[in-house]
Amino acid sequence: MKIVTVLGARPQFVKAAAVSRAVAAHNAVQPDSSTMLQEIIVHTGQHFDENMSDIFFREMDIPRPHYHLAINSVGHGAMTGRMLEKIEEILLEGKPDFVLVYGDTNSTLAGALAAKKLHIRVVHVEAGLRSFNMRMPEEVNRILTDRISDILCCPTQQAVENLHREGFAGFSCTVAKTGDVMQDAAIFYSSFSAERSSIVERLGVQGRDFVLCTIHRAENTDDLDRCAAIVAALNEISRDIPIVFPLHPRTRKVLHANGQVLAFDPIEPVGYFDMIELLKHCKLVMTDSGGLQKEAYFFRKPCITLRDETEWSELVASGVNVLAGADKKLILDCFLTSVRARTVFADGLYGNGDASEQIIRTLFNA
Template sequence: MKIIAIIGARPQFIKHFPFEKACEDRLNLKTIHTGQHYDENMSAVFFKQLGMRKPDYMLNVGSDNHGVQTAKMMVQIEEILLEEKPNGVVVYGDTNSTLAGAIVASKLHIPVFHIEAGLRSFNKKMPEEVNRVLTDHVSSRLFTPSKIASANLEKEGLVEGVYEVGDIMKDLVIYVEENKLLKSFKAENYYYATLHRPYNTDDSSRLRYVLDSLNGLSKKVIFPIHPRTKNNMNAFDLNIEKFKNIEFISPQSYIDNLSYLIHSDGLITDSGGMQKEAYWLNKKCVTLRTETEWVETLIGGNNILLFEDLSCLEKELLKVNLSWDNNLYGDGNASNKIVNEILRD
């Protein structure tokens, strides 16, 4: 049974690794890398560090406006699918690569398998929200990480082909821990921060406010700077040297990123995936957004949403006596459950 998986952005490389391993000797898996993320530290390092197979197709689409980027992907993906004639196409999450693959496959009447289906932030200004909703509605099978995600689909009339399997990213966190791949760092107290979303980085006053808030914390902040954020800092004349409490480092590989997180005293982020990783590693998280699609992480205050007023950022980071649900988003076996379901055909 031939399956083509479409990847293109950092979160998808993370999700693809467990699926690739689960497919070994069971499915004929081929991979298309759209090139949506192409920076060495945002792409190639994941394949090297995790020992992932080289993609069968590399499109090198690169950066562009949403419409242009998605269209370029669709043209090339269609050519490949017409040649390969797969039994199904796997797409992950909510990027432009996800949407491009889902639209092309559905129009060619190839079953679409959406991994991480049913998530909703209910913020249509986020391109990711548009991508995930549209992808769900053209998918043949929808693999959800939680009951809430499955319920979201039911509210939209999607009840056939829905399977609650847990979160495939949890598979990889468990794999890394069990194989003792996390790195040790010298003992020091710091917070870890990641920012890349437009509403935190594309406006000069907002970005300055966020950086000033991080700079004012009592502990050092280690900040792997996303290319988008770095470019905007340069454009807005926000000199890195002015933020003495922030240690700016290059984007990190998956294992290095988890290692920094697990040794930190808490996470400040606007990422979706890192909210979950912080939860699974029992780290307090403050999410600089007005909403999250991972609403289960908010239960008990383990993750908190802050946006307009960041004056209480430190207070939230210092909260203790939190309780953690070890079964949040499944048992770490989502990838095998997904493969088993695909093979039922």
């Protein structure tokens, strides 16, 4: 069975690491070639910064991409169109049984569209998520990808229920609750992340409380009022507690272009092992990243989400995540509450750490 995996952004590299490892484990115990899996990895180049892409392949022992399309730094339409064209060429040549896509990026949608138009079965990992905000490009990407997918691998029961409400039980597809592959990766890599990262010591925050913060979503970076309110809140918080802020290239560009000044020094984007160690040692996470919201939960850290809604509603319902949007006062209030409260973390929201194996099993049963 031949699988083409389409990747383009940091969270997808993390997820792919877990599934690629499950593919290798599956092949290691097969008695003959007829039940083996061949994975061909396509890197669209959507994230092109060294610290946002190539470093993940090196650090996480992901097989090097067979194809690197180097498509970036253009608008949504141009990016998705160019990816669609190039991925189609690869699929026509390789003739895979499945195309596997992750999450909600332009790379996700382009891979799914290219496969579907060639009548190749589409597997969507992290299917069924909904923020119910159609102004988010990610929401559009995930809805369209779900609708044309043949196998929908849902990380949570809420994701399954979202699809059922949208009528997927009547579509010709397989909906499976597999658990979350990011949890697989977190469990596996956290066991030796300290051996590969010294970032806590380098930043001088070992044994100290600090906030880990990331901002990158267009709803915050492209809206100057939202961006200014978040920066103002962070600057005030930084007077009380250090903030470790890996600065996304898009966010850096926006801050510079609009003269918005941080009252603390950000750091360059970091690799996955560095991020794990920062998560292990921080007091609190503040982010607009969907992936980092979950990773905060995996490492038992409270999270303030700098958005008006989240796909991970179970985190809010369980009390480990709070939505603060881009309201300065609300952000500050949430910060004070979060640092003082004792957060209780429920177990099992994202499966049992075997989502990658469940996905492989679903492919063979579909």
